[in-house]
Amino acid sequence: MKIAKPLFALLTLLLLTASVSANELPNIVVFLSDDHTLTDSSLYGSTDLQTPNMERIAKAGMTFDRAFVASPSCAPSRAALLTGLMPSRNGAEPNHSRPRKEIKKLPAYFQELGYEVVSFGKVGHYAQTPEYGFDIARHFKYHEDVAVPEALKWLKARESEKPLLLFVGTNWPHVPWPKAEDIDPKTIKIPLTHVHTPKTRAARAKYYQAIKTMDRELGEVYDLAYEKLGQDTLFLHTSDHGAQWPFSKWTLYDDGIRTPMIAVWPGKIEPGQRTDAMVSWVDILPTLYAATGQTPPEELDGRSFLPVLLGETKTHRDEIFTVHSGDGNNNVYPTRSVRTGRWKYIRNLHPEYKFLSHVTNVKKEDAYWPSWENKAKTGKEAARKVKRYLERPAEELYDLEADPSEQTNLATDPQHAETLDQLRGKLDAWMKEQGDQQKVYGEPTLLNPS
Incomplete structure (x- = not known):
């Protein structure tokens, strides 16, 4: 005997609910x-x-x-x-x-x-x-x-x-x-x-x-x-x-x-x-x-x-994938990453863009970012931090065991070329599986506008 699909779905749902209610x-x-x-x-x-x-x-x-x-x-x-x-x-x-x-x-x-x-x-x-x-x-x-x-x-x-x-x-x-x-x-x-x-x-x-x-x-x-x-x-x-x-x-x-x-x-x-x-x-x-x-x-x-x-069990995932696609025109900076227990690989899809955010753009009375910019005019360490926030390379690689605060980018270090290549491959395969179109949302600010 054939049962109409909607009726079959309803019966399945009722049976499921009844079986769950028993517990x-x-x-x-x-x-x-x-x-x-x-x-x-x-x-x-x-x-x-x-x-x-x-x-x-x-x-x-x-x-x-x-x-x-x-x-x-x-x-x-x-x-x-x-x-x-x-x-x-x-x-x-x-x-x-x-x-x-x-x-x-x-x-x-x-x-x-x-x-x-x-x-x-x-x-x-x-x-x-x-x-x-x-x-x-x-x-x-x-x-x-x-x-x-x-x-x-x-x-x-x-x-x-x-x-x-x-x-x-x-x-x-x-x-x-x-x-x-x-x-x-x-x-x-x-x-x-x-x-x-x-x-x-x-x-x-x-x-x-x-x-x-x-x-x-x-x-x-x-x-x-x-x-x-x-x-x-x-x-x-x-x-x-x-x-x-x-x-x-x-x-x-x-x-x-x-x-x-x-x-x-x-x-x-x-x-x-x-x-x-x-x-x-x-x-x-x-x-x-x-x-x-x-x-x-x-x-x-x-x-x-x-x-x-x-x-x-004590384990769950071997890799964690994360994505960011922006926040209106305040932050137009798409990025992707893969993280293992030890390594983090970040791909900045458009390193020609300036990294801006509400932190840099909202200038209220108690905003702290202007004080960072002022100190960067005379202080080398402040200038390094401000520049690092605004400008990112195409790729970043961090050894999280040796560098948990992610301060030393190893992406250009030949000693870690194999690790970099492996993580690139993992991220490429995952993005393809996800159907990631790498779309840019909003109007970016260029580091070097023509």
Whole structure:
């Protein structure tokens, strides 16, 4: 007997839902921070900024030392998270762009299993958030900072028996940074990549204040999640990319793409664990889906790292690929990279372009970049850092074991020609597989205009 395709699909879905309902589905809570550089937290080595809630939560679960986003700007990073596909395949390449409508989004996977899928705050890219299909999407406008307290209020009052997948996205520490009320600028250690000026120190104090707010909100959401939802709750914290500092956001250096990630699941994830497994943001969707007992679709770019969480394996990926396609006319600088455990290869598709960004272009009263330019007029080291930010070679190669801050480009060193060639080949093959068109978005600024 032949069954019409729509009817067969409906029956399959009903059978799937019934089989899943027979088992206890875990609640899932994901807390996203916004523009947070991993090393700017005590959990990841900072000695001048304490993030006590990150540390407390890490003690209850697993900390990832090598988690990476797919792209270091907000919209493509979040689109990759919510589709399980890299930017070239989901269509959201430059900042402010959207994934294609026909692509299945994260909420749909879980709604089919009977979940209520809810979003508070910046989860998608601001007003794009409802387009992903959440059952509830609230307080997603730019720096709508009531989002986290409203999420807490909603969760406290929730009475539904349905399993819950809750995303809470704080706007911190995204700019504009708040006044530094309980941060002493004198205690701040200026990073190696920064130019030391009073403006830099003052800006970092405000940035630290924003991180403290994020850390507090993280703790509040974590505590209420387990108080309200019980122990069979998978909790995940991570950030969409690094902060709005030079050599961080909009770049493929580790300060731009390497991100905090902590996972807690009492009784499933051994507490107090740290892992070197390399994972990508595209892996989050299939991992959460696998945590419900399902098999993630093979057509996704992401792969479940649930076996890492459960202690069944210590490794996940051998390479991490990342892309950046620009941010309006403020940043027209497409780049691609491949990173292994030891090596990072970056390909700057148009080295004839000047690297500009909101850092260099936004000249507000408290902007720090003008102070870098002024110091570069007389200081050699400041001049080197400013020049390095604005001008990039076609290729960059870094030995991350010897040079974790990515200061010495080995791309022209004959001793590393074989490594360079291998990584070129890996990136070429991956870009071809992805259908990467290497498109330029926006109007570039040339280093040497004719």
